[in-house]
Amino acid sequence: MLSENIMTVGAHRPIAGRVSLAQGVYGARGNLEIVACDATDGLWVFWFNADAPADSVDTPDVPPGQWSTGLAFASGSRYRDAQIVQSTLGPDHLEVVALTDAGVLESWYWSPGPGFQRRAVHAAASVRRFRLTHRDGILTLDIEKVDGTTAVVSSGVERYPNRIWMPVKATAVLDDDRAAEALEAHGIRDVVPGTARAARSTRDGGTTELTWRDRDGSIRHLGVRD
Numbered sequence: 001m002l003s004e005n006i007m008t009v010g011a012h013r014p015i016a017g018r019v020s021l022a023q024g025v026y027g028a029r030g031n032l033e034i035v036a037c038d039a040t041d042g043l044w045v046f047w048f049n050a051d052a053p054a055d056s057v058d059t060p061d062v063p064p065g066q067w068s069t070g071l072a073f074a075s076g077s078r079y080r081d082a083q084i085v086q087s088t089l090g091p092d093h094l095e096v097v098a099l100t101d102a103g104v105l106e107s108w109y110w111s112p113g114p115g116f117q118r119r120a121v122h123a124a125a126s127v128r129r130f131r132l133t134h135r136d137g138i139l140t141l142d143i144e145k146v147d148g149t150t151a152v153v154s155s156g157v158e159r160y161p162n163r164i165w166m167p168v169k170a171t172a173v174l175d176d177d178r179a180a181e182a183l184e185a186h187g188i189r190d191v192v193p194g195t196a197r198a199a200r201s202t203r204d205g206g207t208t209e210l211t212w213r214d215r216d217g218s219i220r221h222l223g224v225r226d
Contacts, residue, residue, distance in 0.1 A: 009034055009046050032050060082096055182196075192213040195212045
């Protein structure tokens with residue numbers, strides 16, 4: 001069952017590459033956060049107000065059931081990919097790892113007040129692609145290098161908000177076709193290859209949040225209930 005119609009996120013924004021979605025903790029029901037690469041410079045973040053009108057949460061800029069118009073940050077670099085997770089630290093900080101055109105994995109975090117801040121220490125260099133996961137404040141990156149080798153690095157919580165990235169003895173897992181398969185199963189064909197991603201949320205008792213870019217370049221979002 002579809003929890004909502006297909007929605008366009010960040011209409012008329014010049015977006016490149018894939019987008020990444022995570023469920024945040026803000027609002028009465030936990031909003032959704034999307035990070036995306038601008039086509040020429042920096043990054044965008046968009047958020048979805050998952051509250052219902054009856055929740056009586058004061059969000060005048062973004063009505064319940066709607067996406068924000070977007071906030072630009074990280075100007076001065078062009079990015080190929082970026083991924084976002086909701087941290088358990090902070091409190092309630094967001095973590096973003098972004099891959100520059102030069103193959104550098106930058107580490108960012110959002111906190112109330114300052115907003116997005118880039119850490120001085122990069123997560124990795126000479127990177128072709130990556131996957132970010134989070135558990136109890138610990139970030140783990142599965143990485144494919146430009147030379148075809150793979151690696152896994154992790155950052156614990158000991159010096160937070162600073163992060164130190166250390167190698168982990170594990171096999172990197174980078175490919176996941178669940179999102180593309182789910183979109184195809186629902187008859188959605190207007191998908192730029194390689195841009196589909198899936199994330200889980202607690203909306204409506206449990207929802208798979210599907211994101212992709214269509215051939216017009218727009219970000220698209222669909223929630224599929226369990």
